[in-house]
Amino acid sequence: MSTRLPAPLLDAALVGASLLDVWAHLDTSEPLRMVCALAAAFALLLRRHLPLLTFLLTLPAVLLSDAVIAALAALYTLASLTRRRALLAVCAVAFTFSDRTSWPSPDLDLSAPSTFIALAYTAATAAAPVFLGQLVQTRRDLSLRLAEISQARDHERQLTAQTVLAKERTTLAREMHDVVSHQVSLIAVRAGALQVGSRDAEVRQAAATIRRLSVQTLDELRHMVSVLRASGSRPTELVPQPTLADLQQLVDNSGIEAELRTDLSGSLPPPVQRAVYRTVQEALTNVRKHAPGASAAIRISQKGTNVRVTVTNTAPTRPALPLPSANHGLVGLRQRAELLGGTVTCGPTTDGGYQLCLQLPSDGTW
Structure with missing residues (x-):
């Protein structure tokens, strides 16, 4: 039984978490940062249809504030939907430098070892949603391939069963034609000879009845043989069939x-x-x-x-x-x-x- 949340509920939860992140890190005395952070939070509503644009809309909030949940969620969504790994690497680097830069007064001293340590921690933070998104994408692809394989195997089993059935029908038709029809024909011929050669009226009447029934049976057998051969000439196709x-x-x-x-x-x-x-x-x-x-x-x-x-x-x-x-x-x-x-x-x-x-x-x- 799946416990996955519905898409609208999950999107609402992510927007709510982003708004809590804005409330925890910003105040109303910083209108520019507040606007960017709020825009990043509500941009998550577009993440399923426009993942790259959503991530770009969240970057200003990372650059101007410490509210980064929206950007991480957007980066995860982009990683789960795109196969362009170079693009993901560029986005992760952009997030890393945006998070380590404090605008409008940048303070990024590349001569200090602590700066590189901080960059490494931020890069690891950016890499986590990327790897998680790629893992989800791979799992989704694997599920689709396994479903295709299962469907193909079921189709193959059905075709195999129908091929066996078609061969059995062909064999049955051949036996009916070569054995049963031949014997019924002999019965009809012998009955006809008895009808002509006998002097007893009752015997001639009985022979006529046997001959008539034999002929009817032979016609029905020939019809059955034609039906069996038509259905057994090649494996019966599954329906509906594509064109x-x-x-x-x-x-x-x-x-x-x-x-x-x-x-x-x-x-x-x-x-x-x-x-x-x-x-x-x-x-x-x-x-x-x-x-x-x-x-x-x-x-x-x-x-x-x-x-x-x-x-x-x-x-x-x-x-x-x-x-x-x-x-x-x-x-x-x-x-x-x-x-x-x-x-x-x-x-x-x-x-x-x-x-x-x-x-x-x-x-x-x-």
Whole structure:
């Protein structure tokens, strides 16, 4: 059970703590410092949407007074939302020197050892919310990746179960066609021969009934075989199924910088559209997991009856998180492509990135 405070209540608590900090360190005889400190406290209401601007609005209060809670809260929020570590370092340094400088009469004697000790303590104070914010961001990213992995595993289990079911249906259809239908046909033939060859009226009537029922049973068996073969020809797909129209939303919500370009001469069969979507989805998931900070380029083209999909990402800019992996994603893509008569290839690029390529026939020959 989560005990996390609602966002509005947490923001109100931070503003209240900042106002108490202002009340403890300032008085009404210093109007400029009071205005800056109050502005810093109420600027925290913007911290979720404009974290950098919020921090900049709190700096004057640090520079002119000892009210620093608002600035530390803003620095923590910025660290939990941005991935620009150079920016965080600059903000921490700005906080450190602002806190150690007393304006409008600066008194920062760099020749005194005590000054450097005080700067070190202030720098440690600034580093604490930065590290805490980065830790929260990493925890949030890890939770998202684990949720994606869990969802992918559930999807894989469902596909595996459906593949087994499809194979069983195909086997059952073959047995019904080769054994049961053959035997029912023999019964119908023998009944017809008995109907023609017998002189007894009752026997001929019974043989006619057997022949009629055998023919009806044979028609029903053939219908059942056709249904089983239709459902067992390939693994039953999960619903609802995505199409190429959903690709742009997938790219926009991927959490990475990605560009999508399509060059298709016509509409594609639904199985091909699903294969293209799942390939792009798996590739973008791998970029997020294994190449943090990388950008991706997605190209979908059609030449004749062949569809080609390539997803190429640049080299990562940050070390990847050590996430658990079943290594079944690419295997599943290859199996799906093989069912449709296509291929999947992948490998590193010369610039340190990675490329995944899918080729499928689009004419339904599979």
